[in-house]
Amino acid sequence: MSSSEPLPTPKSLGTVLVIGGCGFVGLHVVDQLLNFPSEKAQPKSQSPISLGPNKGRYAFNFSALSTRYPSYDQQTTKVHALDLKCTRNRLPGCTYHEADITDAEQLLRVFKEVKPDVVINTASPSWEAPRKILQKVNVEGTRTLLEVAGGVKYGSWGGKCKAFVHTSSSSVIHDAQSNLRNADERWPLVIPNEREYYSETKARAELEVLKVNGKDEVGGMLTSAVRPAGIVGEGDMGGISYGLCKTASVAPLWQLHIQLGDGDNLFDTTYVGNVALGLLLVAEALLITHKRKSEGKGEILEHERVDGEAFIVTNDAPCYFWEISRFAYSRMGKEIGGVDKVWALPEGFANVIGGLSEIFGAVSGRKGKINRQTVKYSCIDRYYSCEKIKRRCGYRPVVGAEEGWARSVDWFLEWDRQERERGTGEKKSQ
Amino acid sequence: MPSASSILYYLLHVQELRSIIQWKTWHNPVHERDEEKETANQKRCFTYLNKTSRSFAAVIQELHPELLMPVCLFYLILRGLDTIEDDTSIPATKKEDPLRNFYKNLEVDGWNFTENRPEEKDRDLLVNFDCVIQEFKQQKQAYKDIIADITKKMGNGMADYCLNAEFNEKGVDTIKDYDLYCYYVAGLVGEGLTSMFVESKFGNPALLDRPHLQVSMGLFLQKTNIIRDVKEDYDDNRKFYPREIWSKHVDDFGDLLKPEHREAALNCSSEMVLNALDHADECLFYLAGLREQSVFNFCAIPQSMAIATLALCFRNPKMFERNIKITKGEACQLMIESTQNLQVVCDVFKRYIRVIRKKNVPRDPNFLKISIACGKIEQFIESIFPSANVKEIVAKGELQRKVGLGATLPKEVADSETNWETFYLFLTFLGLIVVVFGSMIGVAWLFGARFDLLLNDLKPSNWHKLTEGFNNATDPAVTSTHGEL
Numbered sequence: 001m002s003s004s005e006p007l008p009t010p011k012s013l014g015t016v017l018v019i020g021g022c023g024f025v026g027l028h029v030v031d032q033l034l035n036f037p038s039e040k041a042q043p044k045s046q047s048p049i050s051l052g053p054n055k056g057r058y059a060f061n062f063s064a065l066s067t068r069y070p071s072y073d074q075q076t077t078k079v080h081a082l083d084l085k086c087t088r089n090r091l092p093g094c095t096y097h098e099a100d101i102t103d104a105e106q107l108l109r110v111f112k113e114v115k116p117d118v119v120i121n122t123a124s125p126s127w128e129a130p131r132k133i134l135q136k137v138n139v140e141g142t143r144t145l146l147e148v149a150g151g152v153k154y155g156s157w158g159g160k161c162k163a164f165v166h167t168s169s170s171s172v173i174h175d176a177q178s179n180l181r182n183a184d185e186r187w188p189l190v191i192p193n194e195r196e197y198y199s200e201t202k203a204r205a206e207l208e209v210l211k212v213n214g215k216d217e218v219g220g221m222l223t224s225a226v227r228p229a230g231i232v233g234e235g236d237m238g239g240i241s242y243g244l245c246k247t248a249s250v251a252p253l254w255q256l257h258i259q260l261g262d263g264d265n266l267f268d269t270t271y272v273g274n275v276a277l278g279l280l281l282v283a284e285a286l287l288i289t290h291k292r293k294s295e296g297k298g299e300i301l302e303h304e305r306v307d308g309e310a311f312i313v314t315n316d317a318p319c320y321f322w323e324i325s326r327f328a329y330s331r332m333g334k335e336i337g338g339v340d341k342v343w344a345l346p347e348g349f350a351n352v353i354g355g356l357s358e359i360f361g362a363v364s365g366r367k368g369k370i371n372r373q374t375v376k377y378s379c380i381d382r383y384y385s386c387e388k389i390k391r392r393c394g395y396r397p398v399v400g401a402e403e404g405w406a407r408s409v410d411w412f413l414e415w416d417r418q419e420r421e422r423g424t425g426e427k428k429s430q
Numbered sequence: 431m432p433s434a435s436s437i438l439y440y441l442l443h444v445q446e447l448r449s450i451i452q453w454k455t456w457h458n459p460v461h462e463r464d465e466e467k468e469t470a471n472q473k474r475c476f477t478y479l480n481k482t483s484r485s486f487a488a489v490i491q492e493l494h495p496e497l498l499m500p501v502c503l504f505y506l507i508l509r510g511l512d513t514i515e516d517d518t519s520i521p522a523t524k525k526e527d528p529l530r531n532f533y534k535n536l537e538v539d540g541w542n543f544t545e546n547r548p549e550e551k552d553r554d555l556l557v558n559f560d561c562v563i564q565e566f567k568q569q570k571q572a573y574k575d576i577i578a579d580i581t582k583k584m585g586n587g588m589a590d591y592c593l594n595a596e597f598n599e600k601g602v603d604t605i606k607d608y609d610l611y612c613y614y615v616a617g618l619v620g621e622g623l624t625s626m627f628v629e630s631k632f633g634n635p636a637l638l639d640r641p642h643l644q645v646s647m648g649l650f651l652q653k654t655n656i657i658r659d660v661k662e663d664y665d666d667n668r669k670f671y672p673r674e675i676w677s678k679h680v681d682d683f684g685d686l687l688k689p690e691h692r693e694a695a696l697n698c699s700s701e702m703v704l705n706a707l708d709h710a711d712e713c714l715f716y717l718a719g720l721r722e723q724s725v726f727n728f729c730a731i732p733q734s735m736a737i738a739t740l741a742l743c744f745r746n747p748k749m750f751e752r753n754i755k756i757t758k759g760e761a762c763q764l765m766i767e768s769t770q771n772l773q774v775v776c777d778v779f780k781r782y783i784r785v786i787r788k789k790n791v792p793r794d795p796n797f798l799k800i801s802i803a804c805g806k807i808e809q810f811i812e813s814i815f816p817s818a819n820v821k822e823i824v825a826k827g828e829l830q831r832k833v834g835l836g837a838t839l840p841k842e843v844a845d846s847e848t849n850w851e852t853f854y855l856f857l858t859f860l861g862l863i864v865v866v867f868g869s870m871i872g873v874a875w876l877f878g879a880r881f882d883l884l885l886n887d888l889k890p891s892n893w894h895k896l897t898e899g900f901n902n903a904t905d906p907a908v909t910s911t912h913g914e915l
Contacts, residue, residue: 058678058697179818186824186828187823187827318808318809319805323797327792327797336792338789338791338792339787339790383805405798
């Protein structure tokens with residue numbers, strides 16, 4: 001079986017097309033497939049970041065990702081990325097293609113050019129996007145992508161895609177309000193999902209993907225879905241770590257000491273590199289299964305199957321939501337006190353504030369930081385078991401939760417600094 | 431006689447006093463020693479057990495009769511070994527032989543060891559070791575083999591450490607060395623006990639296939655003691671904190687005890703606690719493999735005490751000034767909770783995890799790691815005692831996959847649950863009303879309200895009075911008769 005240990009012989013996945021390759025997750029998939037050009041591009045920053053509690057003798061250096069994640073044979077692994085716009089997050093060694101995944105014609109053009117063996121779909125709008133966009137990209141886009149990749153409905157593009165790995169979301173089994181503890185893949189999908197339409201579209205897309213696994217209508221292409229929980233890491237521009245960092249960068253210190261609820265709720269997050277690892281391990285397993293099938297070997301045992309299956313991926317380390325926040329704040333250099341300095345608002349009270357903020361937002365037309373749903377998310381347990389992908393694909397969280405968060409915060413600081421510089425630069429030039 | 435300070439303490443902590451009383455009055459051992467049937471020699475062995483052990487004597491003596499004597503002897507033999515190792519008056523070279531060969535003497539009639547210095551506290555046991563030998567010879571071969579095997583391994587391990595000049599001078603170096611040291615002094619005990627539990631059929635044989643679980647049982651206890659005893663050990667010129675950990679926080683081990691390095695010492699101790707916490711989930715897992723109540727109690731009590739002690743030590747500056755330990759009341763509470771079932775013990779662990787988290791501060795370099803370690807334990811507990819009805823959820827998922835989304839899923843279950851919720855809510859509300867009314871009436875009564883008169887008036891025979899009063903109050907005609915026209 002595959003293993004996440006760096007192997008002496010580099011792996012090979014053939015020609016890989018990463019959909020959404022300039023996005024947050026896509027970038028890291030491309031980076032991993034190319035053996036981390038991002039680390040070569042930026043030699044260790046001149047002053048190693050040592051902030052918050054990890055300063056002085058406690059400063060910790062991360063070891064290079066390239067030495068820890070599996071490496072890929074660059075002769076036999078060809079990396080292509082497809083995105084709506086390919087202007088940002090470009091890495092040397094990858095070929096970029098611009099196309100809209102809801103447009104079969106455009107997709108077909110790229111497929112004819114790339115002829116991928118593996119498609120990894122990481123495209124998704126932000127969870128805050130309008131319902132229409134969510135439906136269009138997540139559900140229809142995924143369907144179109146499957147149909148084009150399958151090479152049947154829209155005709156052959158001159159090759160055969162063997163494996164299709166879809167990035168789903170762990171929220172597909174969450175109703176956005178109840179506690180979810182140690183949930184695994186046996187949990188039912190929540191459709192319809194009244195409180196979180198994003199999750200509903202992700203669930204519907206996942207169904208589309210898994211439904212066609214191995215079917216003739218997609219030319220026998222094997223499909224799987226990976227469901228990451230709370231992705232954090234370098235490049236996050238809309239997730240939980242970005243939200244917390246953004247808050248800490250503007251909020252006064254006392255506000256960072258506010259806690260909603262009792263603070264005992266556990267929350268799962270996943271370092272983006274671990275998400276990429278999960279996607280690639282699943283792709284590798286699909287290729288093995290495909291080869292096995294085409295050679296006419298016996299069926300794979302049900303408990304070892306990867307094709308047609310969904311896999312939850314996490315850091316395998318649920319964290320207390322509010323402690324994660326305090327870690328992020330203090331890594332940003334804020335002096336955060338212990339629990340005795342924290343001002344814990346009861347959940348009910350916070351809910352009222354959330355409601356008022358929503359009303360205020362509706363009246364003033366400005367969207368506030370807090371609403372009833374954010375209150376909910378910050379007060380409930382939401383963590384999973386990732387045993388299935390560990391067992392069936394040899395996954396393990398190579399970068400731990402702490403390092404993943406530290407990397408994410410450090411990246412934000414650097415990005416924020418550059419943004420500010422650019423801002424002042426623009427002002428000066430005016 | 432309890433001291434004045436402890437009287438004051440328990441007056442302020444009535445809950446703990448209650449635990450002590452409860453434990454003393456209501457604790458029913460699952461098994462008890464039957465002293466009438468004991469031989470004089472067996473009684474001697476128990477006398478030494480009570481003399482040499484503070485914490486283990488009680489739990490050992492409540493073990494199932496099958497294991498009572500073997501475990502008691504196992505304890506005394508290891509205590510004997512320990513007494514030779516501990517004696518600083520014997521040079522290391524002189525210790526080696528008795529330590530390595532200790533296991534060979536277990537069946538040598540009349541063997542004893544008299545070279546301990548007079549002030550060595552368990553010297554007596556070794557001088558009168560014949561009673562242990564006499565009893566040991568009568569045990570089942572299987573138990574004898576297990577005990578001898580562990581004694582041999584531990585004796586060799588101790589001898590190695592005694593001869594290791596670097597260890598004696600500088601203390602434990604790496605975390606790996608630390609684990610190995612703890613394995614020799616505690617992990618091995620777990621190994622021996624587990625073999626005995628399985629031999630007696632009181633333990634799941636699967637425990638033997640997961641040796642890291644039994645090792646964790648020993649390591650968790652040993653590491654907790656090492657963390658707590660940092661000052662005492664340092665005063666005795668022993669350093670068990672591994673250099674790999676303390677050197678991250680201070681330049682010299684001795685700095686840990688200096689007030690000017692208190693913050694660094696606290697950070698160091700929390701890294702030590704973090705290291706110990708890593709074993710907690712495996713300890714709970716191990717406990718799940720025990721099949722007999724007295725064996726469960728025997729194993730669970732020390733583990734609960736350990737997690738409570740860890741919580742007490744966590745970021746506690748007093749630990750570097752003096753010996754600290756959990757109070758007697760807390761200990762009794764823990765014993766009550768550790769002699770029931772695994773779920774109650776899990777609740778104990780959860781409670782102390784919360785204590786640790788409350789003391790965790792973001793300025794600690796291991797803040798998030800500690801938080802994650804706590805979360806890991808909670809996740810593990812959730813995995814063995816799920817709080818949701820997993821069966822139902824899974825059945826729903828199964829159905830969804832089989833029938834597809836279009837089919838309506840059975841809603842009744844969820845609905846009936848909501849109904850129950852509403853019912854409980856109603857019940858709570860009703861209860862609240864009763865309490866509020868009750869206390870209002872109570873207060874009124876305290877202030878002299880005469881409910882007896884009211885009740886009297888409410889008797890059917892007196893109803894006319896009430897109606898009279900009613901009429902009086904409402905009929906303007908009646909009132910007007912009293913008016914001055």
